[in-house]
Amino acid sequence: MQNIIKTASLLLFIMVMASCKKWVDYEPKQDYKITDQDYLKSEDDYRTMEVSVYSPLQWLNQAVPIADIASDNSVSGGENASDVLGLQQIDDYTYTADNDYLTEIWRCAYEGVNRANYLHQFKDKNPAGVAVVFPGKDALYGEIYFLRAYYYFTLVKFFGDVPSFVDKRLTLADSRTLKKTARADVYKQIETDLNNAINVLPPTSSQPGRVTKYAAQALLGKVLLYQNKFDAAAAMLENVVNGPFKLVDNFGSIFLQSGENGPESVFEIQYSNLSPYYNWGAATRGQGNYSVQQCGIRGLTGSSPYAPGWSTNLPTQDLAKAYSPGDQRKDVTVLDIEAYKAANPQFNITYQVAPYKNTGLYNQKYLPRKGETSGQPEINYLNNFRTIRFADVLLMAAESNNRASSANDSKARDYLNRVRRRAFGDLLHDINASGDALKQAIWTERRLELAMEGDRFFDLVRTGRAATVIGGFKAGKNELFPIPKQEVELSNLEQNPGY
Numbered sequence: 001m002q003n004i005i006k007t008a009s010l011l012l013f014i015m016v017m018a019s020c021k022k023w024v025d026y027e028p029k030q031d032y033k034i035t036d037q038d039y040l041k042s043e044d045d046y047r048t049m050e051v052s053v054y055s056p057l058q059w060l061n062q063a064v065p066i067a068d069i070a071s072d073n074s075v076s077g078g079e080n081a082s083d084v085l086g087l088q089q090i091d092d093y094t095y096t097a098d099n100d101y102l103t104e105i106w107r108c109a110y111e112g113v114n115r116a117n118y119l120h121q122f123k124d125k126n127p128a129g130v131a132v133v134f135p136g137k138d139a140l141y142g143e144i145y146f147l148r149a150y151y152y153f154t155l156v157k158f159f160g161d162v163p164s165f166v167d168k169r170l171t172l173a174d175s176r177t178l179k180k181t182a183r184a185d186v187y188k189q190i191e192t193d194l195n196n197a198i199n200v201l202p203p204t205s206s207q208p209g210r211v212t213k214y215a216a217q218a219l220l221g222k223v224l225l226y227q228n229k230f231d232a233a234a235a236m237l238e239n240v241v242n243g244p245f246k247l248v249d250n251f252g253s254i255f256l257q258s259g260e261n262g263p264e265s266v267f268e269i270q271y272s273n274l275s276p277y278y279n280w281g282a283a284t285r286g287q288g289n290y291s292v293q294q295c296g297i298r299g300l301t302g303s304s305p306y307a308p309g310w311s312t313n314l315p316t317q318d319l320a321k322a323y324s325p326g327d328q329r330k331d332v333t334v335l336d337i338e339a340y341k342a343a344n345p346q347f348n349i350t351y352q353v354a355p356y357k358n359t360g361l362y363n364q365k366y367l368p369r370k371g372e373t374s375g376q377p378e379i380n381y382l383n384n385f386r387t388i389r390f391a392d393v394l395l396m397a398a399e400s401n402n403r404a405s406s407a408n409d410s411k412a413r414d415y416l417n418r419v420r421r422r423a424f425g426d427l428l429h430d431i432n433a434s435g436d437a438l439k440q441a442i443w444t445e446r447r448l449e450l451a452m453e454g455d456r457f458f459d460l461v462r463t464g465r466a467a468t469v470i471g472g473f474k475a476g477k478n479e480l481f482p483i484p485k486q487e488v489e490l491s492n493l494e495q496n497p498g499y
Helices: 009-019 043-069 085-092 100-121 137-159 183-200 213-226 230-241 251-255 280-285 290-295 317-322 329-333 337-343 390-403 409-424 435-450 456-462 485-491
Strands: 074-077 265-269 312-315 334-336 361-363 385-389
Touching (some): 043 137, 043 290, 043 312, 100 137, 137 183, 183 213, 213 390, 251 329, 290 312, 317 435, 334 337, 390 409
Antiparallel strands (some): 312 361, 334 361
16 A cells, blocks of 8 residues: 555645634635535545545554563664663653653554544534445445554553543544543453454455455454453454465565565555655654664665664664574574674675664664665655564464463464474474463564564563563553653643653
């Protein structure tokens, strides 16, 4: 879906203007050609607005590095102690409610909710009170409800209890009356949205990146797993395990441009460089994947396929050491720049050692590559986020079966070992454990398979291991991030414990 996800600035402008308080008798048509009363009159209008609901997915690009930097997988890096300060604070566990990265996660996710709610509000009748009927409308709303569920899942993972509203888009006046909704009730709404999506979505899509029934089932399985609803999660994920997906033979090929939306992809967040983008004022809100530039090697020159970057989100040596000899995932996940330089003298590589928190390692999965950007090169990389891969589904299904009320360790081992056989290319590394030992093996495998993909911190939190694994983590506080200060002040929201 490289072409469909573009920021619908005109539509956003209309929505913002429509929510402003009228101070005098005023006819908007005096100044503007289009108002919300004129919009959503045709199928094309609905489909154009639907694209705008996808856009905030791209803007959430910092959620992925945050979830690894907050864990034992990577460090913030950067130029110095004051560079990417918000990420430094997350890495050091000194962050507060003023953290700009966390504030952006909150704002982008709620922008997605608001856009989904706008379409939900006018599902049956448009703003003028007229019903607009067209083929595929139910499936269109399946995508809308999946996206709303995704945005709320992001919010509840980061912040716990959050304001939940679904009937209409939020106005400025509404925001001052918001109250936090219990996390369990937010999860109920997420489950409702995903079940509604599953009921109407097709199993496949003709356009890469659009939500399918399998994507909704996979996300619902993950949501259930996060709530320790293991029986329900196992049953839901089985639908995807038995679907059309397969593990590709070459693990490294997944993260190449040629590997995007491949046979292992259940859901990917699409990024594009098709239109030149130059707006530094909204660097994280363009069509390209801003986080790719962050991962790059500072000052890199030479004829290697890699482009230079900012030495941020650097994998730890602890992560590198976690891989066993023969595991092909290690070299795909972490790039040892000195070893790479020594092995490839023909590239004539020079680079600047990462100035801050240097580990000697770089995020190979999303390392910037030459020729994959346009416009302002640093902010327009095309690399998709592989948000739900089939390997992730297999490992979630393995954990759910192992932890179910009637555990099925045979099935859990099968799913786990499918992933390990791809990693090692043989049957010699199969896991034969049962019970708790099998559970621990599955958790370990999730780290190795999904490292630098934005799952590690949340896996450690949901399984109760964060305080024993992450330095600086305080139990009873750091399971959640703080509600942004401005939101607390505007809506008088209760801050999360410890902040």
